Amino acid sequence: MTYPWGDERRFNSYSRYFAKQFGGRVQKISIDAGFSCPNRDGKISTGGCTFCSNEAFNPSYCKPEKSIRQQIEEGIAFHQKRYRRANQYLAYFQPFSNTYKPLEELKGVYSQAFEAIDSISTLSCTRNDMASKALGKPEIVGIVIGTRPDLIDADILQYLSEIQQTHYVMLEYGVESVYDETLKRVNRGHDFATAEKTIRMTADYGIPCGAHFIFGLPSESKTMMLSAAAVISQLPLTTVKFHQLQIFKGTTMAEEYLEHPEHFHLFDLKEYIDFVIDFAERLNPDIVIERFAGEVPPRYLVSEPWMKLRYDEVLAKIEKRMAERDTWQGKMLSV
Ligand code: SF4
Numbered sequence: 001m002t003y004p005w006g007d008e009r010r011f012n013s014y015s016r017y018f019a020k021q022f023g024g025r026v027q028k029i030s031i032d033a034g035f036s037c038p039n040r041d042g043k044i045s046t047g048g049c050t051f052c053s054n055e056a057f058n059p060s061y062c063k064p065e066k067s068i069r070q071q072i073e074e075g076i077a078f079h080q081k082r083y084r085r086a087n088q089y090l091a092y093f094q095p096f097s098n099t100y101k102p103l104e105e106l107k108g109v110y111s112q113a114f115e116a117i118d119s120i121s122t123l124s125c126t127r128n129d130m131a132s133k134a135l136g137k138p139e140i141v142g143i144v145i146g147t148r149p150d151l152i153d154a155d156i157l158q159y160l161s162e163i164q165q166t167h168y169v170m171l172e173y174g175v176e177s178v179y180d181e182t183l184k185r186v187n188r189g190h191d192f193a194t195a196e197k198t199i200r201m202t203a204d205y206g207i208p209c210g211a212h213f214i215f216g217l218p219s220e221s222k223t224m225m226l227s228a229a230a231v232i233s234q235l236p237l238t239t240v241k242f243h244q245l246q247i248f249k250g251t252t253m254a255e256e257y258l259e260h261p262e263h264f265h266l267f268d269l270k271e272y273i274d275f276v277i278d279f280a281e282r283l284n285p286d287i288v289i290e291r292f293a294g295e296v297p298p299r300y301l302v303s304e305p306w307m308k309l310r311y312d313e314v315l316a317k318i319e320k321r322m323a324e325r326d327t328w329q330g331k332m333l334s335v
Pocket of ligand 1: 037038039040047048049052053095096097148174188
C-alpha cells in the first residue's frame with residue numbers, strides 16, 4: 001500500500017522528505033558555535049529547563065573552541081564512517097539557543113557556515129578512506145538552526161528568508177509540551193502560545209520549521225500526551241521530533257527524580273513503542289516525523305537506560321509493530 005506521503009513506510013519519514021528535497025540521503029552535522037541560553041545566563045533564569053543537559057547530545061567533534069569549518073570537516077569524516085551512503089550534509093547549529101545574539105552577529109556566525117559550505121562543496125575529495133572515494137565530493141546543502149521559540153523576531157526571519165533563496169534553511173524549535181502547567185513545572189521560561197505564534201510566523205516567511213516534544217514530562221498523563229496530537233496537527237510544521245523523557249545526571253530533574261521517583265512515569269521500551277504509534281495515528285500525515293525517540297549514551301543517565309539499542313533499531317521495532325497493528329500515521333484522522 002502507498003500512503004498519502006507517497007511511499008510504503010507507515011509514517012511520513014524524514015528520509016523521504018530529504019530524498020524529495022535533495023534527491024538522496026542527507027545527514028546533519030552538529031555545530032557548537034558557542035551560543036548561550038537566556039534560561040541559563042540569568043536573562044530569563046539561571047536554572048535552565050530542569051531536564052536540560054546539552055552535553056549528552058553533543059557529538060565528540062562538536063566543540064565551540066573549534067572553528068565552524070573544522071567542526072564541519074570533522075563531522076563529515078565522522079558521518080562518512082558511520083553512514084557510508086551519505087554525501088550530502090546539513091550544518092546543524094544544535095546546542096543551546098542558536099539565535100541568541102544580535103542579528104549582525106548572527107549573520108557573521110551563519111555566514112561562516114555558508115563560506116564553509118561553498119568552499120567544501122567545491123573541494124576535491126582528498127580523503128583516503130574507501131567510503132569517501134566511493135561517494136565523491138561531500139556537499140553541504142544548507143543549515144538547520146535550533147533555538148527557543150522566544151528568540152525569533154521578524155528581522156531574523158526576514159534575513160533567513162533571504163538566504164533561503166540560495167541555501168536550504170530550517171528553524172527547529174524546542175517546544176517540549178503544549179501544556180503551560182508542564183512548561184512552568186520544567187522551568188521552560190515561555191508558554192505554548194509563544195511557540196505557536198513563532199511557528200506560524202516562521203511558516204508565513206516560507207521557512208521550513210521543525211519542533212521538538214518530550215513525552216513523559218512530570219504532571220502529564222498519557223491521555224494529555226495523546227490529546228496534544230490534535231494541537232500539534234494544527235500547526236504549520238514541516239517536521240517533528242519526539243523524545244521519551246530521559247533523566248540526565250547533574251540536572252535539576254535528576255535531583256527531583258532521586259528524591260521522589262514515584263512522581264515520574266518513565267516509559268519502558270514496549271510501552272513507549274505502542275504509545276508513539278497511538279500518537280502517530282492521531283498526527284496530521286502532512287507533518288514529517290524526524291524522530292520517534294531519543295538516543296543518548298547510558299553514562300549520562302540517572303534513569304534506567306532502556307535505549308541500549310541504537311535509534312535505527314528502535315525505529316525498526318516501531319515500524320514492525322505498526323505493521324502488526326496494521327496502522328499508520330494519521331489513521332485515526334481518516335476513520
Ligand atoms: S532552552 Fe534549551 S539550552 Fe536553554 S535551558 Fe532549556 S533546554 Fe537547555
